[in-house]
Amino acid sequence: MTDENARDCVGPPGLPGPPPVGASALPSGTYDGTVVLVTGGGTGLGRAIAAEFARLGADLVIASRNADRLKAARDELAALGGRVTAAVCDIRDPRRVREVFDTAGEAYGLPDVLVNNAAANFPVPAEDMSPGAWSAVVDITLTGTFLMTREFGRRHLAAGTPGSIIDVGASYAWTGGPGFAHSAAAKAGVKSLVETLAVEWGPYGIQVNGLVPGLMPHGDMTAEIRGNLERAEDTGGHRVHDQHRPPDDKASRQPALRVGLPRELGWAATFLASPYARFITGHTLVVDGANWQRRDLVSPPVVTVREQLGRAAFEG
Numbered sequence: 001m002t003d004e005n006a007r008d009c010v011g012p013p014g015l016p017g018p019p020p021v022g023a024s025a026l027p028s029g030t031y032d033g034t035v036v037l038v039t040g041g042g043t044g045l046g047r048a049i050a051a052e053f054a055r056l057g058a059d060l061v062i063a064s065r066n067a068d069r070l071k072a073a074r075d076e077l078a079a080l081g082g083r084v085t086a087a088v089c090d091i092r093d094p095r096r097v098r099e100v101f102d103t104a105g106e107a108y109g110l111p112d113v114l115v116n117n118a119a120a121n122f123p124v125p126a127e128d129m130s131p132g133a134w135s136a137v138v139d140i141t142l143t144g145t146f147l148m149t150r151e152f153g154r155r156h157l158a159a160g161t162p163g164s165i166i167d168v169g170a171s172y173a174w175t176g177g178p179g180f181a182h183s184a185a186a187k188a189g190v191k192s193l194v195e196t197l198a199v200e201w202g203p204y205g206i207q208v209n210g211l212v213p214g215l216m217p218h219g220d221m222t223a224e225i226r227g228n229l230e231r232a233e234d235t236g237g238h239r240v241h242d243q244h245r246p247p248d249d250k251a252s253r254q255p256a257l258r259v260g261l262p263r264e265l266g267w268a269a270t271f272l273a274s275p276y277a278r279f280i281t282g283h284t285l286v287v288d289g290a291n292w293q294r295r296d297l298v299s300p301p302v303v304t305v306r307e308q309l310g311r312a313a314f315e316g
């Protein structure tokens with residue numbers, strides 16, 4: 001048993017932990033000769049997704065705005081085997097988006113797989129949200145995803161080659177996301193894009209799927225998203241990033257009684273883009289231990305978004 005699987009608590013055990021880092025359900029070399037472009041591949045979940053493709057032989061292009069973070073990730077990912085190119089790009093800029101595909105093409109050829117992972121988010125009550133704040137999140141999360149997708153689609157349609165797109169989403173695409181009106185609306189748009197383009201481009205051999213992580217803490221989380229998790233911990237839940245819950249722990253906030261590990265998302269991504277998932281398209285796979293379906297028999301009292309964020313009462 002690995003440490004992550006160890007359990008010393010009283011009560012139900014929750015979902016078992018995953019296999020260790022480096023394990024894979026897919027045959028070694030599944031992605032040999034394949035080019036995978038991951039936006040936001042320099043941090044967090046994007047880097048974890050990129051790592052699983054790299055372990056299976058892919059050549060990688062990671063793209064985002066921050067050159068330093070990209071460089072650090074490039075070195076780390078290159079140590080896993082394949083070749084890695086870092087491309088500085090703001091996915092809101094269609095010209096830079098075209099240039100990233102040109103760079104990828106010159107280095108390795110047209111990417112076979114596009115993972116639209118880059119996104120933006122911060123909690124803010126809707127009534128306090130400026131037009132600029134709305135646009136920043138929607139333009140990165142939805143429009144940036146569309147621009148990357150359009151470029152990938154155009155090039156594959158022109159070349160007559162198949163491809164696979166994975167759009168990283170969020171479960172509040174279905175449920176709404178109080179405190180995250182911009183991000184929830186953008187992620188709902190992303191889910192819709194998946195469903196629309198799977199049909200438009202299926203005839204040309206292009207798969208389009210969504211992939212939704214549950215709560216998957218990691219060291220690159222922005223202070224505000226991390227703060228949101230810590231507020232939840234302060235109100236009685238167990239410390240969600242502890243893998244070893246103490247025996248006297250109260251109920252976890254996840255039905256799985258644990259959070260997700262980034263590599264669990266990476267494994268799902270490598271499956272969705274693999275030859276074993278060729279007939280799966282237009283689907284959004286949720287990897288969250290059923291957290292988004294959780295309902296209590298008796299609902300807890302409503303706490304306004306303003307209160308949750310520690311903001312003064314709204315005075316009209």
Ligand SMILES: CCCCC/C=C/C(=O)SCCNC(=O)CCNC(=O)[C@H](O)C(C)(C)COP(=O)(O)OP(=O)(O)OC[C@H]1O[C@@H](n2cnc3c(N)ncnc32)[C@H](O)[C@@H]1OP(=O)(O)O
Nearest residue numbers: 119120121122123124130131132133136137170222225228
């Ligand atoms: C816990 C539930 C999680 C649910 C699942 C989803 C998770 C995620 O999506 S996690 C991904 C989070 N990662 C990131 O957000 C990384 C990238 N983010 C950023 O770069 C910034 O946060 C950004 C979104 C603000 C974008 O940067 P940039 O384009 O440089 O934007 P500006 O700094 O110029 O700001 C634009 C606009 O937004 C207002 N604003 C910025 N931060 C906040 C804030 N924390 N609260 C309210 N408003 C904010 C800023 O004031 C500008 O507005 P105007 O001044 O009105 O123009």
Ligand SMILES: NC(=O)C1=CN([C@@H]2O[C@H](COP(=O)(O)OP(=O)(O)OC[C@H]3O[C@@H](n4cnc5c(N)ncnc54)[C@H](OP(=O)(O)O)[C@@H]3O)[C@@H](O)[C@H]2O)C=CC1
Nearest residue numbers: 040043044045064065066090091117118119168215216220
């Ligand atoms: N972590 C979690 O628990 C959850 C995450 N998600 C989703 O998972 C995905 C990854 O999130 P996570 O890893 O946690 O967050 P991170 O903040 O680590 O990643 C966001 C990435 O997007 C990049 N990015 C942001 N803006 C732009 C831009 N304009 N152009 C290019 N790249 C950009 C950032 O790089 P840079 O700053 O260099 O541009 C960064 O690498 C997102 O789609 C998020 O919505 C969904 C639900 C839960």
